[in-house]
Amino acid sequence: MKNYFKIFISIALIAAIASCKKFIAYSPSDAYLITAQQYLTSASDYQSMGISVYTPLQWLNQVVPIGDIASDNAVSGGESASDVLDLQQIDDYTLTPVNGTLANIWQYAYEGVNRANYLTQYKDANPAGQNISFTGKDAMYGEVYFLRAYYYFTLTKMFGDVPLFTDKRLDFASSGKLTRTSQALVYTQIEKDLKSAIAVLPAVPVVTAQPGRITKYAAQGLLGKVYLYEKKYDSAAVVLQSIISSGAFTLVPNFASIFLQSGENGPESLFEVQYTNASPYYQWSNVLQGQGNYAVQQCGIRGLNGTNGMPYAPGWSTNLPTQSLANAYTAGDQRKAVTCLDIEAYKAANPQYNITYQIAPYKNTGLYNQKYLPRLGETSGQPELNYDNNQRIIRYADVLLMAAEALNKSTTPNDALAATYLNQVRRRAFSVSDASKDVTATGSALYTAILNERRLELGMEGERFFDLVRTGQAATVLGPSFKAGKNELFPIPLQEVTVSGLTQNPNY
Numbered sequence: 462m463k464n465y466f467k468i469f470i471s472i473a474l475i476a477a478i479a480s481c482k483k484f485i486a487y488s489p490s491d492a493y494l495i496t497a498q499q500y501l502t503s504a505s506d507y508q509s510m511g512i513s514v515y516t517p518l519q520w521l522n523q524v525v526p527i528g529d530i531a532s533d534n535a536v537s538g539g540e541s542a543s544d545v546l547d548l549q550q551i552d553d554y555t556l557t558p559v560n561g562t563l564a565n566i567w568q569y570a571y572e573g574v575n576r577a578n579y580l581t582q583y584k585d586a587n588p589a590g591q592n593i594s595f596t597g598k599d600a601m602y603g604e605v606y607f608l609r610a611y612y613y614f615t616l617t618k619m620f621g622d623v624p625l626f627t628d629k630r631l632d633f634a635s636s637g638k639l640t641r642t643s644q645a646l647v648y649t650q651i652e653k654d655l656k657s658a659i660a661v662l663p664a665v666p667v668v669t670a671q672p673g674r675i676t677k678y679a680a681q682g683l684l685g686k687v688y689l690y691e692k693k694y695d696s697a698a699v700v701l702q703s704i705i706s707s708g709a710f711t712l713v714p715n716f717a718s719i720f721l722q723s724g725e726n727g728p729e730s731l732f733e734v735q736y737t738n739a740s741p742y743y744q745w746s747n748v749l750q751g752q753g754n755y756a757v758q759q760c761g762i763r764g765l766n767g768t769n770g771m772p773y774a775p776g777w778s779t780n781l782p783t784q785s786l787a788n789a790y791t792a793g794d795q796r797k798a799v800t801c802l803d804i805e806a807y808k809a810a811n812p813q814y815n816i817t818y819q820i821a822p823y824k825n826t827g828l829y830n831q832k833y834l835p836r837l838g839e840t841s842g843q844p845e846l847n848y849d850n851n852q853r854i855i856r857y858a859d860v861l862l863m864a865a866e867a868l869n870k871s872t873t874p875n876d877a878l879a880a881t882y883l884n885q886v887r888r889r890a891f892s893v894s895d896a897s898k899d900v901t902a903t904g905s906a907l908y909t910a911i912l913n914e915r916r917l918e919l920g921m922e923g924e925r926f927f928d929l930v931r932t933g934q935a936a937t938v939l940g941p942s943f944k945a946g947k948n949e950l951f952p953i954p955l956q957e958v959t960v961s962g963l964t965q966n967p968n969y
Contacts, residue, residue, distance in 0.1 A: 501587040504595035510580055511601045514608045517573035518734045520749045522756040523562050524615060525852055526780040527551055528923030533938060535921065536824040538781040540763075544823060545779050551951075552824075554942045558955035558969055565749055566619065567954050570612045575630045577609035582629050603662035604675040607683065610654035614687060617647045618927055621950045621966060625650060639961040648691055655684040664709065672726040672735075673851070678704055679732040682855040685863050690931050697867035698875075701860055704731070705882070710857035712889045717799045719853065720832045722839060731855040738849045741842020753840065753847035754833075756780070761835040762804055764819035771814035774835040774844070778821035782828040786920055789913070793891050793898075800920040802831035830921045858886050858918050865911045869904075876903040883911055886918055944968065 500506055529535035530552050537552040539545040547562035549555075556563075584602060586592055609627070616623045625642035626635075627650060658680040666674040681700050688697035704710070711728045718724045726733060734754075742751025749755055761776015782801040790797035805827060808816040833850055840847045861882040868879040884899040891898040900910045915928055929935040936945040947968035957963050 501583050501593065502589065502591065504593065504598075507580070507593060507595065507598065508601065510576070511605060514573060514576045514580065514605055515735075517569045517576070517612070518608070519736060519752060519754070520569040520572075521566060521615060522734070522749065522754050522852060524566060524619070525923030526756055526759065527562070528926045529782075529921050530780060530926075532925035532929060533783060534786045534916070534925045535783060535830070536781050536826060538779040538821050538825070539777065539823045541823050545759075545777075548779060554944065554948050556948075556952055556969070558952040558958060558965065560952070560954070563619075563951050564954040564956065567616070567957060569749070570616045571631065573612035574609055574626075577605050577612070578627060579630050580605050581609075581627065597667050599661040600663055600667045603658040603660070603677075603680070604667075606654040606658040607662070607675045607680045610651045610658070610680075610687075611683060613647055613651050613654075614683065617644050617651075618690065618931075619951050620953055623647060624961075624963070637960065637962055639963060641963055648687060651687055652684065655680050655687065659684065664707070673733055675732070678707070678709060679855060682731040682860055685860065685867070686855070689863055689867060690927075692870075694867045694870040695872055698864060698871050701864035701867060704857075704860050705864060710860070712858060712861075712885065714889065714892070716795050716889065719856070720799065720850075722836075722850070725851045729857040730853065731857065731860065733851040733853050735851055736849045738839075738841040738847035742846045743843045745843075745846075748846055751846050752849075754850050754852065755846060755848075756852070757833050757835050757848035757850045758845040760830040760833055762818050762829055763821060765816070766818070767814040767816045769813050769815070771811070771816060772836055774837045774840070775818075776835050778819075778825075778829075780830055780921075781821060781824065781826045782830055782921060783826055784828070786916070787828055790917060794917065795892060796890050796917055796920070799831055802829040802834060803827060804829060832921050853922060856919075858889070859915075859924075861886050862911060862915050862918060866908070866915075869908050869911060874904075876907055879907060879911070883907075883914055886914060890918070 501510065526535070526548070530537050530548055535552075537545055537548040539549070542549070547560050550557070550560055551562075580602070613623070613625070621644050622641040623644075624639040625647050631639075658675070659677055662675060662677040662680055664677050666672060666676060668674060681704050685697045685701040685704070688694070688700065710731065713719060713724070713727060713729050719727065719729060736754040737752045740752060742753055744751070758776050760780040761774060761778070763775065763778040765773055765775040767773070787797060787801040787803075790800075804816075804818060808814075808818075833852075835848055836850075839849055865879040865882040868875045868882070880900055880902075884896070887898050887900065888894060900907065900914075902910055912928065912932060912934075916925055919925070926935070929938055930949045935949060936943055939948075947966075950966045952969040953963055953965050958965055
């Protein structure tokens, strides 16, 4: 669903002053204001507001690069030591509560929660007390429940305990009254929302002309991931296997095709954040709030130029894959070239393009994130702000690997089936149909193989840091700069601590 749009609702409160004589009967509509009683009075109002709940997904695009930059998969890069400071602090574990990128994520995720809560508040009766019924209403609310769960999942996996509210929108009267809710209770609400979504969502989008709308499978995939974060392996295995047994998804043979424009919302896609450049965005002061994917521009090659159909566009050389990630791939793995573009090797192999570029000035690795590398012709208006590349959030390969992990760690492990799912992913990676690349390990060795495969399969898709944290490997893998007991979570933004009196995460 590419044409998401924003709905802004103005609530006009009109106070009558007794000493003033009424010469006319004033209506807020005369000033082009929409009152609460005038909105959500039709199916169209509900459906439009439902689409608006999707919009903050687009603004959360920095969660993906953070998931790799905070890990051993990527470095912040940039022009100099003073460039992209927010990402450099994340990369170097020099974080403070003053970090604009983290503050934006907090703000935008709660904007999504607010929009979802507005709709759930008026599900059975609108602000005027009327029950508005229409075909597809239950399924639409399934989308809303999923989205609220996704926003809270983003918040809690990054910040831990966070304020939890579901009954209404947060308003000014709530300032200074918020408290943090335990992560366990936040997960309980996420589970509740996802189960509610699964109960009413269809297997295909409600509006088939709008690919990218939430389906039952997307909700099942997210619920399976949430269960893994909670270490509820038995529950995760059940819900993830229900996706696999449905037969609704397949691994596409050509790994690279997943990340092309033609591969969006393909046979491997459970959930993607949809981006568009249909209405070009120009506002540099709020670069994340357009319809385009700002993260694409970040990872492009600085000063890139070429001729004769060279496919790539220039960028800012941030979010650079590490040699550690590149070295993790073995010979014959088609995912390496797709994940880690060696620009010098590419230039040498394609002399017809006459490629020139600037070496990434800071933390140069020689590698670039080809999954989201900016491509010519996929932007408009202000080019940097309007790339329409979708972010692939839950893929079928991810489901297979999560199911493998859950089966391996279940109360009664099923390593044979876990290995089957793992090896489906590996056979695609090496373009083989036999067992030559299969993993045959069991027990803890199989668990290690599954987690390693997640790094290779999902590299530069924002999963690595959170996988390391949830599996307890972060301190060991990420080295002495990572402080155990601190860096598993990001700091609560300072303004939230100051304004709302929230407690800060440990050691910040």
